[in-house]
Amino acid sequence: MNGLTHSEIITLLVALGVLLGTARLLGELARKLRQPAVIGELFAGILLGPTILGAVWPSAQGSLFPSEGPLPVSLHALTTVAIMLFLLVAGMEVDLSTIWRRRRAAMSVGVGGMVVPFVLAFPLAWLLPVTMDAGVHASELTFPLFFATAMAISALPVVAKILIDLQMFKSDIGMTIIAAAVFNDIVGWLVFALVLALMGRAGEGGPELWQTVTMTLVFAGVMLTLGRAAVDRALPWLHAHASVPGSVLGFAATGAALCAAFTEWLGVHAIFGAFIFGIALGDSRHLRQSTRETIDQFVSFIFAPLFFASIGLRVDFLQNFDLLLVLIVLVVATVGKVGGCVLFSRFTGFQRREAWAVAFGLNARGAMEIILGLLALEAGLIGERMFVALVVMALVTSMTSGSLMQRAIGRVKPVRFWDFAGPRQFVQAMSATDRDGAITELAAVASAVSKASLDAEVIAAAARARERLVSSGVGLGVAVPHARIPGLAQPIVVIGRARRGIDFDARDGQPARLIILLVTPLENAELQLRLLASVAHVCEDEAAVERLLSAANWTEFLAVLNENA
């Protein structure tokens, strides 16, 4: 066998297309439900793997994803490259100077958030290896060490995403969380590397244990000092003498592959090398934003979904679902991490609410936990039941982390006015020619779509009364009449366009061509203000308003809004 046959190529391409398409589809669905995309991507694999497709239609599952022959080898090669690139990107997100600036708080929270779960988890796994589903190659030392490490890590990418969503990334709390998560990540991977080294890879010609440990530490140390400086010098040279971004992309992928090969040879898994190289690369101020985004986007939206979906192909999630084990893992992970973080961050001087926010933020395990679990499963460190429990724990902690943080800190996601609009609330060309008529026209639409069958005249009267106090023409051809109605459950937003313009007495004298009626509950004054802020944010950009006015239909209108959000 030295290549794929005609029919194997067909199967490979269909398998890749189906896997990637399903993963992206469910990933987007997860985002719609305000969850991390990785949850949908994992579910795509569960759907296409032995758990669901294999149970209801085994022959289709077996021919699309066979378990023997050249195809699983090909898929393994592709996912190895995918996970390596994913860890390169994860490493690129690490900002060493941030950790350094917030080192005191980060160390304290980071250590607390690792030590407490470690101390809880280690004896449990040591005393109950069977209940906890130790793998066939695990020893009395390596299994508890692995389990404790798995409980102690955090998930930098998920944590970063949640903080950005909450607009807290650059805040003091945000930076502390990020720094602590990076610290957790690096320590966690180092301990896991030690576990793999302890297990030995005898007979494969690799180095001895003490060599592995020493060389891993030396490698990490050298890469983060000399290697980092070398990358920082190489990039301007590439910019000056070679093509951009071509040379940098090639440099990044080559460096990641060679570092990955080196750490795999050391016995500490390929992805550790890619991760460390990613830190050295991402830390350079010479790495251009556009190059960073090209790598990030291609990897996050092509390779990462492929990798996470492929996980579901390996294990039957229903058959290996052990409720007791899942609960134990979930409780140990959450109590240990949240307890440790709250304790140690109070100690560092955070307020009570802030301490809880930090703790919930760091509790998200996300992709990192799943990767760690998969590696342990492949190495025979844990069984399939434990693997499923780790994946479930990673999903649950990631899904709850954001909303728990919000609740702790009292901060909420920004509201977007178009989340309350839709094609039925979009008047392409209004017939009204004056302000009162415009309000009447849009109020009628609002009344038609309201579930509580609101009276159009009530809405219009409230909006007109409000209009008499201060004009709602905000300039640049936009007006935002608004009304507050008692007992309303959900806000209603109606968007109308008037080609000829309607005078709304705006300060800049421009007649309104885009009129956005906001109907909000009387009881929630803040929501109205936040919707108004959302309109102002989009409509302060003249070019955006022009594009909104020339959008051919609701879908194009929505696309412009999303782009300017």
Added chain:
Amino acid sequence: MNGLTHSEIITLLVALGVLLGTARLLGELARKLRQPAVIGELFAGILLGPTILGAVWPSAQGSLFPSEGPLPVSLHALTTVAIMLFLLVAGMEVDLSTIWRRRRAAMSVGVGGMVVPFVLAFPLAWLLPVTMDAGVHASELTFPLFFATAMAISALPVVAKILIDLQMFKSDIGMTIIAAAVFNDIVGWLVFALVLALMGRAGEGGPELWQTVTMTLVFAGVMLTLGRAAVDRALPWLHAHASVPGSVLGFAATGAALCAAFTEWLGVHAIFGAFIFGIALGDSRHLRQSTRETIDQFVSFIFAPLFFASIGLRVDFLQNFDLLLVLIVLVVATVGKVGGCVLFSRFTGFQRREAWAVAFGLNARGAMEIILGLLALEAGLIGERMFVALVVMALVTSMTSGSLMQRAIGRVKPVRFWDFAGPRQFVQAMSATDRDGAITELAAVASAVSKASLDAEVIAAAARARERLVSSGVGLGVAVPHARIPGLAQPIVVIGRARRGIDFDARDGQPARLIILLVTPLENAELQLRLLASVAHVCEDEAAVERLLSAANWTEFLAVLNENA
């Protein structure tokens, strides 16, 4: 076997790193020599394959790129994905509306450029199948048909690159060349699809020949009409309802994989489906430029180099180099293509010089020829000698195309002033404080680096004389003193920076902090003008000048220049 072992993963990662790194390195080297990058990338494979590394150090070659076992399967899977994505990108570059606008000229030139080489090549291959190295699976019909097609195609990506370099892309000639190349590409691939269908893939459960041909035509027709319209509707929907660019990237890769699987199943090779899907996708005005660039860059600089380098791993280029065959192929290809194009483009109303430019432009075969040759080799249509001849022909035509076009049309590449400077001609901080002193200081540097040991005083006197006529202070703190010297072979450019500024009597009154001395041959007035234009082009941007002034060294200075070129 259902996955890669520890040591196989190491080998795979090292092989990928070495292959990609070498390919990018030699690709950049080729660019330095003003050649297409693909030439360097191919050479990387020849270097690492049986031709060179295998000859001098067979054991290293064999263990890095073994020919049996899971590793060649993995590499084949990766390069299959790579070539599919490369054809997706090539398809995205096709602009159907351009072809439509210039359809008369393009059809005429396109048909002429295909028919003449076809008519020359077909009988030759029919009469001399042994000399021409027909493959073991070739028939009396399929081999001449393939060879004639191979002589008749053009290489859209290489042609487009040359036209952009010559700043002729948007000109009438440029658009005609592009349209004709697209026409050639599509017809060429259709005929090749027919050849593969004629060969049959019996015993693999595929469709009959007539089904293949019909379904291929229906597939292409449907994709370029209904499919194109569907993509054009899907993209705004994705922009409105899903993440950007994530959803579009996933959509592109999924669509390409599924279309590729479909055409592979039809028996006309996977890449045809990816190419057609790429046309449908790239044609949508809703595909954002940034998304296009993300796909383009990642594929062009990661996947394409991997694929082209992997070609060299398959064949020994020295052992299969058949000089007679190479010459025959080269002559038939060039005489046929250039002759046909000149004839038919004169006929369409092009001037003589323009007709030659069009013909030389379309003569470039580039990547497409190599891909076609590789597929034919894999299908047993041609032997290794013919494959090598096709690759050499593709390289030679691509390397000569640009300069022959330039000569025909009398157009030259834009000059960049920093191409004549260097670290030795860069004065970080000048000591002069007035205009005369500055000229003296820079003239001394020019004299020191000149090969003809020019007298510094001669240069300074000429520059000062020129300065008395009109000041060379061009504003924004930049001055460009210049001198023309009789008998000079190469221009000399010296760049100096004066922190405190030197009065050069600029119109905007700003003292010059960046002073660029141009020393050019007296005989070449145009070169001086073009160098001045190059300075003006960069230095009209205030931000760029500021960054030039704060660059820490020559490398950083050069990086800023290249970015603003």
